[in-house]
Amino acid sequence: MATKAPGAGTGLATSASWMMHGPATRRSEVTDPALPLCKDGKVYKRAPRYLQVKGYGWRQVGRHWEVFKFRPWSSRTQQDQEASVVPSAKVFFNEVRAVYASTADALDLTGPEETEQIMPRASYKAAFIEYWISLDYAEGTVGCRVKTETDTIMLTVDIEPLAVSTGVAEKCGAISYSARNQKQLRKSLQGHAEYVQRVHQLLIDSATAESVMRQAGAREWEKRAEP
Template sequence: MARRKVNFFDEVRTAFAELAGDLRLTGPEESERIAPSSHYKGAGVEYRILLDVMEGTVSCDVEVATDTVDLTADIEPLAIAAGVVEKRGGISYSARNLNQLQKSLRGQAEYVRRVHPFLADPATAETLMRKAGAREWIRRDPS
């Protein structure tokens, strides 16, 4: 029996298609520059789905840019900080085979659906990112 070849980008598009439409996200922008990644954007937030082929994992990083800082956090701490899930361990990151990849992408897409309303609102996005322990970079004045 022939095994189906796994295409990371196809699997991300499948897992995020309905979500992207519902949340009016643009994308995906796809790249294999450093690692396979797929990006969706909308309402001042960017979701980056990254495949770590060495570790056999997939993750969803979230970036919010303000006038002064860029904030980046993983989707699970954001979901916990937003109060839409109770504890760590609710989603999978494993991507060692097709079933694991699909399960992980579906779970992470569901967390995006839950946190997006908080991140799309400029009044709550920065506070939520900080509460989730986001990494922070100060924006430089381009002049």
């Protein structure tokens, strides 16, 4: 027996939702973006499809999904709209593992370590070097940051400016960051993984890694002394 979406067929729709959908909208399709779209992994089909056309996406939080506005509504076709849904954390982690498997083997990286705190992030490590691959739901983008550490400081920088500053890439803009759907996510991850392979050999020497990172404009933090 089908489960109704929260707010469906009731008076739970907010005034903002009323303004967005209009009084002529069937109540079974009116969904409050502040309410979950599913429980225990069961997605309410009609509401997500309707909201998708209006420029909303959804992401899984714990055992339910929530709606978020990922871009302004446009006049593109419904098929285009439906092709632009930021993947869930589960899909993101699966894609990262698949794309970075050969890179991790070639560079002898450990990981991935995965977390969903703040945003989904997977990390790979090798000695004092760490690569952070993260998914930004709000922007619909994926990024890769490089972290190196010494006894006193920590340095971080995005993978692309690091690749350009070290000469392994000609200019910025050659790789994609889009994660609007699973296909775009995979393409972006592949570009970042290729840069990781190119720059890694320039970072494994601890004597020169700090200067390489600084040359790329890395941000710097002092490490707190151990008590």
